[in-house]
Amino acid sequence: MLIAVPLGLLVGAILGLVGAGGSIIAVPALVYGTGLSPREAIPASLIIVGLSSIVAVLPRLRRGVDWTAAATVGAAGIPAAWLGAAVGRLIDPDALLLAFAVLMVAAGVRMLVAGRRPSVPRTPGRLGIRIVKGVAVGLGVGFLTGLLGIGGGFIIIPALTLLLGLGMATAVGTSLVIIIVNALAGLSAHAGSLAGSENWPVVAVFAAAAIAASFVAARFAGRLPDNLVKTVFAVLVLLVAAFTGVSSAYALLAG
Numbered sequence: 638m639l640i641a642v643p644l645g646l647l648v649g650a651i652l653g654l655v656g657a658g659g660s661i662i663a664v665p666a667l668v669y670g671t672g673l674s675p676r677e678a679i680p681a682s683l684i685i686v687g688l689s690s691i692v693a694v695l696p697r698l699r700r701g702v703d704w705t706a707a708a709t710v711g712a713a714g715i716p717a718a719w720l721g722a723a724v725g726r727l728i729d730p731d732a733l734l735l736a737f738a739v740l741m742v743a744a745g746v747r748m749l750v751a752g753r754r755p756s757v758p759r760t761p762g763r764l765g766i767r768i769v770k771g772v773a774v775g776l777g778v779g780f781l782t783g784l785l786g787i788g789g790g791f792i793i794i795p796a797l798t799l800l801l802g803l804g805m806a807t808a809v810g811t812s813l814v815i816i817i818v819n820a821l822a823g824l825s826a827h828a829g830s831l832a833g834s835e836n837w838p839v840v841a842v843f844a845a846a847a848i849a850a851s852f853v854a855a856r857f858a859g860r861l862p863d864n865l866v867k868t869v870f871a872v873l874v875l876l877v878a879a880f881t882g883v884s885s886a887y888a889l890l891a892g
Contacts, residue, residue: 641839644670645685645846652686652790652847653693653854654861655809655870659847660686660787660816661741662874665881668734671839675730679786680827681836685844686787687820689851694813696855702810705764706801709771710793711818714779718819721783722826731888737785738882745874747795749867770800778815782823790816 644666652659660682667678694702725733774796781787790812797808 638671638839638842640670641843642846645843646850648685648843649689649693649847649850649852650854651870651873652689652813653851654857655790655867659689659790659851661737661744662877663843663847664737664786665734665741665877667840667843669880669884671836671843673836673839675733677834677836679725680824681840681843682786683782683820683824683827684840685847687817687824688844689847690813690816690820692848693851693855694810694817695852697806697810697813701807702814703797703801703803703807704814706767706771706797706803707811707814707818709768710775710778710797711815713772713775714782714815714819715822717776717779718783718822719826721780721785722823723783724780725784729889731885733785734881734885735889737787738878738885740781740785740787741874741878741881744792745871745878747871749871749875767801770796774800775815779819779822782819783826786823786827 648659648663648666651662663682663685664675664678667673667681668675673681728736774793778792778796781792793812793815794805794808797803797811798805803811
């Protein structure tokens with residue numbers, strides 16, 4: 638159980654600093670670090686990241702949240718999360734972890750590229766176009782939330798800045814709100830996976846550490862260079878992706 642403390646601190650710190658990426662570390666950390674099965678790790682990750690996002694968004698509310706974007710993306714993600722959860726039940730757990738590793742590589746590469754150049758928001762465009770784009774983003778992120786137990790912030794933030802024209806500070810706050818909605822939707826579809834589990838104490842310790850770290854990190858986020866945070870996060874994600882990919886591929890071949 639003690640390993641849950643440093644792992645929770647790591648996940649919470651990432652979420653508080655970047656406004657994304659907590660769950661992409663949380664799932665493999667819960668599986669390989671604390672011994673949860675992938676079926677248990679997905680809803681546990683949604684609980685941890687959802688609670689941590691609530692704490693992380695509080696100091697960002699003063700900088701603004703685009704509630705129109707949050708409502709559009711979040712609402713579209715709810716039914717998509719249920720669909721993703723239904724599909725996930727049909728897939729081998731090790732295959733899910735392998736898919737997770739591939740997604741982590743994509744996220745890590747994207748963050749490395751983003752860390753080498755400043756993000757330049759585009760013009761927001763008309764409200765109708767923004768809503769259509771927001772629904773499309775919500776459907777994609779919601780499906781991944783239900784399928785893999787991720788909040789999807791690493792997809793949401795570039796979508797909010799590049800497609801919907803939000804500034805980075807507003808995109809981070811809005812992303813956290815959307816992650817909360819997605820986590821609730823995904824958890825409602827996966828709730829049965831943790832029912833009767835003996836691992837609730839581990840989840841509770843992990844969540845407490847993540848919440849504390851996200852609160853502290855969110856308050857210091859503005860003092861660190863964005864590019865440095867993105868680069869460090871990307872390297873960490875790629876390292877975890879390599880371990881997850883090799884482990885899950887070996888399990889699939891051995892099975």
